[in-house]
Amino acid sequence: MTDHQREQNAMTVTVPPSSPDSASGDVHGPGRADFFGALAWIGLGLAILVGSIGMDRLEAQDVNPYTIPGLLPGLLGIAMMILGSLLALRSWRRGLDRPSCPDTGRRGAEIKHLALVLALCLTYGVLLVGHGLPFWLASALFVSTTIPLLQGPQRRATGQKLTLRTVALSAVIGLGAGGMITLVFQKIFLVHLP
Amino acid sequence: MLAGLAELGNAYLGFLNFTSIVYGLGGALIGICVGCLPGLSATLCIALLTTLTIKLEANNAILILICSYVGTLYGGSRTAILLNIPGTAANAASCADGHALALRGEAGRAIGIATSGAFTSTLFGVLCLATVTPLLAEVALSFGAFEFFWLALFGVTMSGSIVGNDPLKGWLMGALGLFVAQIGQDGLYSHDRFTFGWSQLSGGIALIPALVGAFGFAEILTTLADPIERKLVEMKDSVLPRFREIVQYWPTVLRSGVIGVLTGLMPGVGEDAGSWMSYAAARAASKEKDQFGKGSIDGLMAAETGDMASIPGHIIPCLALGIPGSAPSAVLMAAMIIHGIQPGPMMMIEHPQFVYDVVAMTTLAMCSILIFGLFLVRPLLLIMRVKRTILMPIIFLLCTVGAFAGASRLFDIYSMLAIGIGAFFLRRHGYQMAPFVLGLVLGGLLDKSLRRGLVLSDGSLLPFFTRPICIAFASITIFTMLLYIPAFKSAVKRVTSGIGAQLTRCFAR
Structure with a gap:
């Protein structure tokens, strides 16, 4: 790690890639991996949303409609889709042609x-x-x-x-x-x- | 006030017996050994010890866990100094100056500074733990479903923003953790969610196997995938702690202690943030900025005091609010629940003595690391010479036992393996585990608080945004997320620099 990098780490309060809890951080840059990762997040979010909408609303038990079991999972599904879309947009703007990992x-x-x-x-x-x-x-x-x-x-x-x-x-x-x-x-x- | 002091005195007296001292020293020793081994985190150490101590009396079990927590972070500094690899994430800031000192032949001095800094800052943190926890718990008694909803969301958002260098990925991991916590029977009607008819999933994904997977198995894969062994720097000088240097660098110690405790109070941020922020603050205040990264005593002292002071800081919200400050304190909280102690605002009413017991336990941990720092430095270094190819398979056995022992279910071993493999690949793409863990811990609270809040308000969202504490939490959470939008961020920068310029002009007059 160079002095400049150390300085940046100290000032931005991030965990450097060498630390165990961030070990093997994305050392090769975002590239395509982030874009495909983002698509996976959007897919997961959509699946969670569909699963939440289809979840039993317990109407037979006469429960309060604001307490249906699928409420929070559905909101989390939407959040994942939004965040995944932002990640996809960011990696798209940074360029998809950059290789995500050199094959050495x-x-x-x-x-x-x-x-x-x-x-x-x-x-x-x-x-x-x-x-x-x-x-x-x-x-x-x-x-x-x-x-x-x-x-x-x-x-x-x-x-x-x-x-x-x-x-x-x-x-x-x-x-x-x-x-x-x-x-x-x-x-x-x-x-x-x- | 006097009642509190009496209870604190009783707590100290309660731990002044042979069994408690042996448990405390044993916990700290195991922690230091784990900390000395690169790749093994405090979270894994506490998770494994939770299963080992499951049959012990609550106070003894928690004592072992707290001592191992403090010991792991202290032990991690040895690896940072001698190998230039942080033993735990929290010791990363110590690498630069600690290793530079070791290369200059002052490894013993660097370890001595780490010992004295760790002792002093933990002492400062213990004082804060004893005074702030009862006050915070009293404030938290006024919290309702609306406040707890925002507190949980605030914790996950802040953790995602600060841990790692990509907030977007941090928030995604937080959302994933919150979702995984929803799997199984829901907290209000015991309705199965996302179990797909699989009865094993009805009980949900247990926290300990998930943590052992995310921090243990993933770490084993990371360590073994990179078979490079680093060279240990020889230690020739004395390792006796330098309290003279504590006196000399008292502003750094005090500043880093305050920063450590304050970062500790923030949910899910982790000990490494305390360490890096203290290091950055020490560098900004130092007259010898150019020495930072080249063996600065000031830098090493700041990094070591910052991370150690954040331990009691992390325990404060864990006890007072039931919101863990870091991944290790999340396991500590789970262990308390396993032993029948529910952390949170009601703790000061249901178990008032326990808060003071934790203060006494942390004090015992602090004394233990001083003892080991004085007398057992060189023998403990032998652990660092054990080859990773020998150590990691044994650690994997412990991970398997740790995942299984809580509920004696093979399913927990399988979920540990699945989460470990997932965590390994996610980490390789820059996703951090801390927001995931915090999401996993706070998912249940968020779900219950949202639905209870909506019932109380008859479906209206207004109370979520109009109650005073909710306004504060909501503003910080939304502001933090909006900072990710470049236009908003540059507008904030323009406004803050404008205010800064105005203030400078005012003072200049």
């Missing part, structure tokens, strides 16, 4: 890495946990598989190989994490685990 080699690697992380997390959260397998075992399996799979590409990039020692260490960390979480949450703090 690093980005390709990042997408592969992200797909791997997502697949691992979803497998654990949707398939392994809560379907009969003990929590400690499911967790141990997840951690001991994830660590070598994530470290593999990093090691390859630096010319190192994934050793048997790393795999064994990952298994120990996995068993330790699964066992400790079960012990602390279930046995000490009496929290029910999946």
